[in-house]
Amino acid sequence: MTKTFFAKGSSRSLDRLLPLILLPVALIALGPVVRLLLEGIGFGDGFTTDHLTKVLTRPSTGTALMNSLVTAGGGTLLSVLIGATFAFLVALTDIRGKGALVFCLMVPMMIPPQITALAWMQMAGPSSTLLKLLGLAPPLGSPQPLHSPGGIILLLGIQHASLVFLTLRAGLRMIPADLVEAARMSGAGSLRVWAQIVLPLSMPALIAGGAMAFVTALGNFGIPAMLGIPAGYATLPTLIYQRLVGMGPSVLPEVAVLSLLIGAIAIMGVLFSRSVLSRKGFGLVGLSGTPLALSLGRVRGAVEMALWAFIFVILALPLFALLATSLIPAYGVPLTFNTATFDAWKEVLLIQPGTRRAYGNSLMLATSAATILLLISLPLAWLIQRRPNRLSRILDALIDLPYALPGVVLSIACILTFLNLPFTELTLYGTIWIILLAYLARFFVVMLRPIQASIAQLDPAMEEAAASVGARLGRRLRDVVLPLAAPSAAAGAILVFLTAVNELTVSALLWSSGTETLGVVIYNLEDSGETVMASALAMSIVLLIVLLMGLVQAGAKRLPKGVIPWQS
Amino acid sequence: MAELIFSNLSKQFDGAPALDRINAQIKSGEFVALLGPSGCGKTTLLRLTAGFEHPSAGEIRIGGQSVAGGGQFVPPEERGIGIVFQSYALWPHKSVSANVSYPLEVRRVPRVERQARVNEALSLTGLSDFAQRMPAQLSGGQRQRVALARCLVFDPRAVLLDEPLANLDLALRASMHEVFSMFHRRTGATMLYVTHDQGEALALADRVAVMESGKIRQFAAPEVLYREPVDCFVAGFVGDGAVVSVRPTGQVDRNGLMLKVLGQEVLSRSATAEPSHVSIRPESITLSDDAPLRARVTGCTYLGGRFRLSLDAAGETLVAFARQRATIGETVGIKLQDLWAFRDPDGTVLMEKVLAYA
Numbered sequence: 001m002t003k004t005f006f007a008k009g010s011s012r013s014l015d016r017l018l019p020l021i022l023l024p025v026a027l028i029a030l031g032p033v034v035r036l037l038l039e040g041i042g043f044g045d046g047f048t049t050d051h052l053t054k055v056l057t058r059p060s061t062g063t064a065l066m067n068s069l070v071t072a073g074g075g076t077l078l079s080v081l082i083g084a085t086f087a088f089l090v091a092l093t094d095i096r097g098k099g100a101l102v103f104c105l106m107v108p109m110m111i112p113p114q115i116t117a118l119a120w121m122q123m124a125g126p127s128s129t130l131l132k133l134l135g136l137a138p139p140l141g142s143p144q145p146l147h148s149p150g151g152i153i154l155l156l157g158i159q160h161a162s163l164v165f166l167t168l169r170a171g172l173r174m175i176p177a178d179l180v181e182a183a184r185m186s187g188a189g190s191l192r193v194w195a196q197i198v199l200p201l202s203m204p205a206l207i208a209g210g211a212m213a214f215v216t217a218l219g220n221f222g223i224p225a226m227l228g229i230p231a232g233y234a235t236l237p238t239l240i241y242q243r244l245v246g247m248g249p250s251v252l253p254e255v256a257v258l259s260l261l262i263g264a265i266a267i268m269g270v271l272f273s274r275s276v277l278s279r280k281g282f283g284l285v286g287l288s289g290t291p292l293a294l295s296l297g298r299v300r301g302a303v304e305m306a307l308w309a310f311i312f313v314i315l316a317l318p319l320f321a322l323l324a325t326s327l328i329p330a331y332g333v334p335l336t337f338n339t340a341t342f343d344a345w346k347e348v349l350l351i352q353p354g355t356r357r358a359y360g361n362s363l364m365l366a367t368s369a370a371t372i373l374l375l376i377s378l379p380l381a382w383l384i385q386r387r388p389n390r391l392s393r394i395l396d397a398l399i400d401l402p403y404a405l406p407g408v409v410l411s412i413a414c415i416l417t418f419l420n421l422p423f424t425e426l427t428l429y430g431t432i433w434i435i436l437l438a439y440l441a442r443f444f445v446v447m448l449r450p451i452q453a454s455i456a457q458l459d460p461a462m463e464e465a466a467a468s469v470g471a472r473l474g475r476r477l478r479d480v481v482l483p484l485a486a487p488s489a490a491a492g493a494i495l496v497f498l499t500a501v502n503e504l505t506v507s508a509l510l511w512s513s514g515t516e517t518l519g520v521v522i523y524n525l526e527d528s529g530e531t532v533m534a535s536a537l538a539m540s541i542v543l544l545i546v547l548l549m550g551l552v553q554a555g556a557k558r559l560p561k562g563v564i565p566w567q568s
Numbered sequence: 569m570a571e572l573i574f575s576n577l578s579k580q581f582d583g584a585p586a587l588d589r590i591n592a593q594i595k596s597g598e599f600v601a602l603l604g605p606s607g608c609g610k611t612t613l614l615r616l617t618a619g620f621e622h623p624s625a626g627e628i629r630i631g632g633q634s635v636a637g638g639g640q641f642v643p644p645e646e647r648g649i650g651i652v653f654q655s656y657a658l659w660p661h662k663s664v665s666a667n668v669s670y671p672l673e674v675r676r677v678p679r680v681e682r683q684a685r686v687n688e689a690l691s692l693t694g695l696s697d698f699a700q701r702m703p704a705q706l707s708g709g710q711r712q713r714v715a716l717a718r719c720l721v722f723d724p725r726a727v728l729l730d731e732p733l734a735n736l737d738l739a740l741r742a743s744m745h746e747v748f749s750m751f752h753r754r755t756g757a758t759m760l761y762v763t764h765d766q767g768e769a770l771a772l773a774d775r776v777a778v779m780e781s782g783k784i785r786q787f788a789a790p791e792v793l794y795r796e797p798v799d800c801f802v803a804g805f806v807g808d809g810a811v812v813s814v815r816p817t818g819q820v821d822r823n824g825l826m827l828k829v830l831g832q833e834v835l836s837r838s839a840t841a842e843p844s845h846v847s848i849r850p851e852s853i854t855l856s857d858d859a860p861l862r863a864r865v866t867g868c869t870y871l872g873g874r875f876r877l878s879l880d881a882a883g884e885t886l887v888a889f890a891r892q893r894a895t896i897g898e899t900v901g902i903k904l905q906d907l908w909a910f911r912d913p914d915g916t917v918l919m920e921k922v923l924a925y926a
């Protein structure tokens with residue numbers, strides 16, 4: 001049979017075109033960060049450090065920095081305490097129901113901070129519907145105890161405990177079981193083994209996890225905004241927010257310096273945590289993988305009870321409180337069978353144009369971000385993995401940056417970049433597109449890493465086999481790479497959706513009337529005293545999140561390791 | 569079916585040479601085995617032929633057309649070459665029949681013809697009953713045959729196989745040898761078969777290319793490799809026996825050269841007038857009690873039907889076959905005949921390499 005084997009030209013055009021996507025990706029993901037750095041040294045008005053010195057020496061900066069360090073530090077301590085306790089018990093002992101326990105510990109991480117804050121506020125203070133229901137409410141006029149540095153620390157600690165938990169558990173899994181067995185053979189009891197073998201070996205992971213919790217707490221906006229602003233207690237992110245909202249874009253050079261300050265601290269934290277993790281410290285040899293299962297003996301039941309009680313307090317109770325508030329007709333009215341009503345739910349989901357618009361905006365933004373990132377990340381991950389060049393390597397190393405940096409920092413960077421579109425008279429500030437661009441930059445890595453992981457696990461021979469039977473690059477990507485990377489891509493897309501639909505920090509600085517997001521609307525509703533509606537809206541979002549998390553969890557078995565953030 | 573020509577083909581990875589001026593011509597329809605120790609460049613040569621790597625220098629021609637070198641490069645998907653990977657590389661998300669029909673889908677073969685050709689390929693490889701299975705539900709040997717069917721279905725101009733049997737157990741390997749031979753007879757495809765198992769290479773191939781550190785040492789029919797190795801490496805790597813250095817006596821006979829081997833004068837075949845070594849195969853050694861050359865038995869293993877003796881004669885280790893068991897330490901007389909002499913001045917160096925691989 002005769003065939004023309006050497007078809008001419010055209011074939012490799014995709015091969016040549018594909019690398020071109022690196023450029024827009026680099027511009028969108030890294031452009032704003034670079035622009036922000038330039039602003040710090042007076043970009044546009046020549047090189048100057050005037051702004052720097054002016055802003056940094058102002059007393060309000062010092063106070064906010066101090067407050068940020070205090071709350072983030074305190075929150076980190078609490079996170080380490082909670083996360084480490086859970087990690088040691090889950091990874092090392094024979095307690096039951098580990099999967100469910102871990103899932104519940106991870107939920108606070110996925111619930112947006114402003115909702116966490118709102119829920120906790122419904123649990124304490126004189127107007128708490130739940131406390132009233134139980135007849136425990138403090139007298140009217142007594143202060144909301146959570147509107148204080150202590151309240152901020154408490155919630156930051158709970159919110160980020162899962163970061164410590166995940167890092168430490170991953171570290172604990174690396175400890176060879178035979179080390180522990182050797183110690184037990186030498187006659188050491190459980191407690192002694194833990195204190196003398198396990199604890200020292202897991203120290204690097206614990207420190208790294210703590211550093212990560214610190215960085216995340218430092219950038220948290222939702223919790224200090226809900227709890228600190230009413231008490232006049234400003235952290236760096238809320239200070240930036242208040243100045244920008246109060247004065248408009250004219251204060252950009254100033255807030256740029258503030259965000260560089262917090263960005264610098266965050267980067268130092270990230271680098272510190274990475275270096276601790278990579279400098280393993282101990283050459284661990286031996287067979288790991290055999291899970292340690294120190295027997296708790298008779299106290300096992302009691303420990304399990306304590307853990308579940310704790311989960312009940314930090315997760316179920318606040319959500320009950322939130323639910324209770326969402327079911328009353330007006331704030332302050334006690335919840336009884338007669339007063340209970342779904343009016344607030346109806347109002348926010350069906351009637352109020354503002355909240356419906358916010359739902360629409362957030363869903364649109366989250367869907368668009370997930371879709372666009374999905375479309376770009378697949379070929380991008382393939383390029384980084386299979387055709388590495390200098391640009392793709394740089395991109396691979398730096399693409400974490402927009403996600404690791406606190407949200408306010410990225411927002412300021414985006415405003416600076418898109419306020420006047422280069423070479424045009426156009427501005428994106430105030431439109432929904434600036435939010436979308438910021439989301440794209442911020443969540444790139446959330447989408448890219450899972451796909452990258454699954455392509456890295458893919459035997460290159462799969463694609464070579466397709467090439468050898470005549471499939472060109474486009475077909476290979478479609479017929480081989482796409483179907484095999486699909487589960488990870490789907491998980492990545494859901495994660496992006498999940499994170500974007502709840503996002504507050506970035507949109508709080510970028511929204512304007514008509515482009516408000518769910519996060520912004522909850523904050524604004526609460527700010528203007530519409531607590532009941534805020535609660536109903538928040539509760540509906542929590543349900544959405546748990547549903548989506550469950551969806552990802554259900555597909556967990558088909559995903560490469562490390563794709564799901566709440567598993568390790 | 570097409571012939572493959574490599575001319576002065578070289579490949580460096582970050583400056584380190586993996587292939588060094590390969591020159592070879594593989595005839596259309598020929599079954600060639602690439603044999604060599606690990607790291608000698610077999611896979612590299614295969615991947616260059618398939619188009620997965622670019623040569624650093626030299627040219628590759630397939631069926632008279634240049635596919636790489638001379639400033640041009642034809643990508644793998646346009647070379648019309650089939651490959652069977654060591655890992656099989658079956659697409660796990662496609663059923664057996666979907667795997668096999670993919671090459672035809674890519675070529676836009678009409679559905680009816682496609683179905684017919686897939687069925688034919690499946691029945692040829694004995695897979696008709698497994699058409700609807702997923703690759704994960706197959707045994708290693710079955711997966712191997714799917715890979716073969718996927719290759720056969722689109723009538724490639726040449727088929728490349730990279731250690732296709734390395735992951736299979738011994739019994740399965742023997743039966744797969746049959747499948748490959750049958751496949752070759754039926755399709756008449758040009759086949760390039762990589763292996764480091766010399767038994768496989770000698771049994772299957774029309775010709776074998778023995779490679780070592782990026783070079784082809786000898787490219788010849790299996791019996792020629794065995795009887796007439798060109799250097800110490802080939803003599804040591806292919807087949808059993810010993811390589812011993814010799815001194816020519818200057819006498820030339822109609823039937824060969826008279827050489828001084830282990831103190832004895834032996835008539836040897838040779839392609840050169842000034843050989844430096846002889847290859848002594850076990851068949852060249854006859855045990856005989858009254859022979860003047862004495863050797864001590866240092867080892868005796870039963871091979872089924874005969875014994876393999878390791879002998880120490882004048883400080884050299886020889887290998888001989890015997891009908892009876894010999895006791896270790898016993899001294900026997902040996903006669904040498906029909907040796908093959910060749911010239912390889914760097915020989916000793918290479919011998920050490922062979923030993924290192926052993």
Ligand SMILES: Nc1ncnc2c1ncn2[C@@H]1O[C@H](COP(=O)(O)OP(=O)(O)OP(=O)(O)O)[C@@H](O)[C@H]1O
Nearest residue numbers: 581585586604605606607608609610611612613764
């Ligand atoms: N992609 C690569 N990058 C760098 N060096 C390579 C690469 N591929 C092969 N090499 C080197 O080229 C040499 C030849 O490798 P090759 O894979 O061709 O050996 P081989 O003969 O197939 O060995 P084996 O029998 O172990 O498969 C080796 O030294 C190897 O380290």
Ligand SMILES: [Mg+2]
Nearest residue numbers: 610611612730
């Ligand atoms: Mg190889």
